[in-house]
Amino acid sequence: MYGKKKINxxxxxxxxxxxxxxxxxxxxxxxxxxxxxxxxxxDIAVSFNKVIMYPFTAFSSGKEKQNESYLxxxxxxxxxEKEIAExxxxxxxxxxxxxxxxxxxxxxxxxxxxxxxxxxxxxGKKDGIKENMAVITKNGLLGKISKVSNNSSELKLIxxxxxxxxxxxxxxxxxxxxxxxxNGYDKKKGLIKVSSIDKSVNVKKGDIVVTSGLGExxxxxxxIGTVESEEMDKYDLSKILYIKTKQDFNDIHYVSILKEKK
Amino acid sequence: MLSFSIFxxxxxxxxxxxxxxxxxxxxxxxxxxxxxxxxxLLVYPLYRKKEKNYFITIIILGMLYDLFYxxxxxLNAILFFICGLVVxxxxxxxxxxxxxxxxxxxxxxTIYESLTAFIILIFNLVPISLFRLVYKIAHSLLLNVIFAxxxxxxxxxxxxxxxxxxxx
Numbered sequence: 001m002y003g004k005k006k007i008n009x010x011x012x013x014x015x016x017x018x019x020x021x022x023x024x025x026x027x028x029x030x031x032x033x034x035x036x037x038x039x040x041x042x043d044i045a046v047s048f049n050k051v052i053m054y055p056f057t058a059f060s061s062g063k064e065k066q067n068e069s070y071l072x073x074x075x076x077x078x079x080x081e082k083e084i085a086e087x088x089x090x091x092x093x094x095x096x097x098x099x100x101x102x103x104x105x106x107x108x109x110x111x112x113x114x115x116x117x118x119x120x121x122x123x124g125k126k127d128g129i130k131e132n133m134a135v136i137t138k139n140g141l142l143g144k145i146s147k148v149s150n151n152s153s154e155l156k157l158i159x160x161x162x163x164x165x166x167x168x169x170x171x172x173x174x175x176x177x178x179x180x181x182x183n184g185y186d187k188k189k190g191l192i193k194v195s196s197i198d199k200s201v202n203v204k205k206g207d208i209v210v211t212s213g214l215g216e217x218x219x220x221x222x223x224i225g226t227v228e229s230e231e232m233d234k235y236d237l238s239k240i241l242y243i244k245t246k247q248d249f250n251d252i253h254y255v256s257i258l259k260e261k262k
Numbered sequence: 263m264l265s266f267s268i269f270x271x272x273x274x275x276x277x278x279x280x281x282x283x284x285x286x287x288x289x290x291x292x293x294x295x296x297x298x299x300x301x302x303l304l305v306y307p308l309y310r311k312k313e314k315n316y317f318i319t320i321i322i323l324g325m326l327y328d329l330f331y332x333x334x335x336x337l338n339a340i341l342f343f344i345c346g347l348v349v350x351x352x353x354x355x356x357x358x359x360x361x362x363x364x365x366x367x368x369x370x371x372t373i374y375e376s377l378t379a380f381i382i383l384i385f386n387l388v389p390i391s392l393f394r395l396v397y398k399i400a401h402s403l404l405l406n407v408i409f410a411x412x413x414x415x416x417x418x419x420x421x422x423x424x425x426x427x428x429x430x
Contacts, residue, residue, distance in 0.1 A: 020340055027328070027335035028385045038335060045329040052274055053281065109277055110285050112331040113378065114398050115388045117287070120333070147333065154333055159286060161388050187288035187394075250284040 032147075033131070039149040043124070046152040049108045050122060100219055100258040103127055105135075107253055108152065117160040119143075123257060124151045132217055134258045139246035140223035141167070141211060142255055153257075158192060158224075159185035159249055169194055169224060170212040171241065173203055179212055180241065182224065191228055191242035199239050203227055209243050219258060264420070265305040268413060269323060272301035277331060279405075287394065293405040294398075296371055298327055300406045302342055303349045303370055304413050307358060313350070320346045341377055345370050360411065367410040368403060375399045 026032070034042060103123055111118040123129050125148050133145045135155050144165070147154040156165060161184060170177035171194065180197040194209060207227040213220025225245035233240050276297045283291040302320045309316035324339030332338060352366050375398055383390045 023336040024340060024381055025385045027337045028382060038329075041329055042333075045326070049277065049330060052277060056278065056281070107281070109331055110280050111333060112276070112280050112327075113334060113382075114285075114287070114290070115379070115382050115390065116332075118333070161287075163389070185287070187286075190286075190288070249286050250289060 034147055034149050042149040043151040046108060046120070046122065046124075046149070049120075053108060100260055103129065103257045103259050105153075105255050105257055107255065111154075115161065117157045118146065119155045119157065119252075121145075121153045121155055121255065121257070122151070124149050124153050126150050128259050129153045129257055130259075133260075134211070134218040134222060135255050136222055136258060137247065137252060137255055140225065141218070142247060142249075142252065144217070145257065155255065157249060158182060161185070167218060168212045168214040169209050170220075171197060171201070171203060171227065172208045172210065173201055177212065178203075179214065180209075182209075182243075186242060189229075189242055191244055192225060194241040194243055195233065195238065197239045197241060199232065199237065201239070203230055203239065203241060205229070209241070222258075264417070265308045265319070268301050268305055268417075269298070269319070272297035272409070273323070273326070273330075276327075280331070288397070290398065290401040292401055294402045295409075296374070296402050296406050297409050298323060299342070299345065299370060299374055300367055300410045301413070302346055303363075303366055304410060304417065306346070306349045306353050308417075310353075317343060317346055337378070337381065341374055344377065345374055348373060358414070360414070363410050363414045364407055367407050371402050371406060372399055375402065 105121040105123040108120045108122050111120070121129075121135075129145060129148050131145055131148055135142045135144060141158060143155050143157040143160070144167075145153050146156040156162065158165075158167065163183075165183075167182040169180050169182045171180055172178075178197055178201045180194045182192060182194050184193045185191075186193050197203065205227055209224045209227065211218040211220055211222040211224065223246075225243040227241050228244040229242045230239050231242075232238075276295050279293070279295040279297075283293060283295070285294075302323070306316060309319075320342045321339050324342035325336070327338045327342070328334045328336065348370060349366065352362075352369070356362055358366075375395060379390050379395045379398075382388050
């Protein structure tokens with residue numbers, strides 16, 4: 001009798017441990033989307049968060065928000081349509097900035113998990129937000145939407161360490177585009193890392209880096225930053241560039257999400 | 263009632279402070295808040311004869327924390343529960359005092375951050391290094407120890423009618 005109880009106890013501990021491990025594994029999968037139940041509770045949490053954060057966001061300069069929004073709209077709508085048309089023809093691009101509309105959003109909370117670099121925004125599915133949409137400010141690219149619930153979405157910053165988050169970029173050297181991959185953030189230097197650029201390309205400090213539009217994720221031409229320094233990769237095959245952005249990632253309150261026009 | 267007040271204040275303050283303090287890697291503030299986690303060690307003596315309620319409360323608190331601040335669903339619920347077990351062990355064996363509160367706060371933050379990093383390392387593709395873990399822990403201590411000490415003194419100073427069981 002006693003032995004049976006002991007076995008049962010061991011079995012319960014083993015089953016509980018397995019369930020806990022599975023729960024933790026499920027919770028931490030980066031590419032996981034919200035389940036319907038989670039999305040429902042997330043929306044309730046977001047509503048509470050909006051109320052709590054209201055005094056802090058309301059007293060931030062509304063004028064600043066309007067100006068930022070105006071600048072972004074101006075950037076997007078009046079970004080030399082003629083040149084874009086030529087570029088589209090030359091590169092066979094279908095996804096340029098003029099084909100996007102802007103949805104302004106407010107930052108509700110930052111993800112408290114230090115390792116993920118994500119932020120919760122107050123716009124979700126009901127505002128037409130979808131996963132993988134580009135998020136920008138007047139200073140350029142900020143990141144992409146990684147998760148969406150009805151009333152909120154999660155923004156993954158380009159400073160994120162997620163090895164699955166890569167953005168195709170173009171480094172403009174003497175008016176020619178040199179394609180490379182944005183893949184991380186150098187914490188010590190505080191600069192964005194761009195890799196896989198051909199070692200024969202003569203990149204200079206101050207050269208501009210924008211999104212390339214390749215990979216069908218982001219539209220072409222979103223400003224990222226300027227080249228600050230370069231080094232050869234460990235195999236001496238290509239260059240790694242360090243990009244200085246104009247973004248102050250610690251001081252973002254309003255963002256714009258680029259929605260594809262239908 | 264007192265325990266709920268501490269939980270609510272810590273939970274809300276956690277959200278507000280983390281929205282205004284630097285949060286980028288290598289740029290963290292020395293006042294990085296983990297107030298909700300700290301609150302679970304502060305309220306344990308108030309639940310001493312209702313341990314089941316204590317663990318249920320901290321699991322719910324962990325789930326709310328995930329929902330509001332991390333989007334990790336169950337991770338913090340489980341971690342808060344584990345931290346609750348450590349708090350229980352510590353309190354039963356050593357009790358609380360001014361110095362011991364500092365020690366248990368540092369211990370709980372270290373356990374919480376180490377377990378989080380370990381779990382993310384196992385299940386994810388986020389590169390984690392010991393240096394960054396130590397950096398994160400070091401930057402999370404100051405504010406939370408101040409919060410723990412001030413709350414401890416406040417709870418201790420309150421008349422007994424506000425506490426079911428007083429902190430020794």
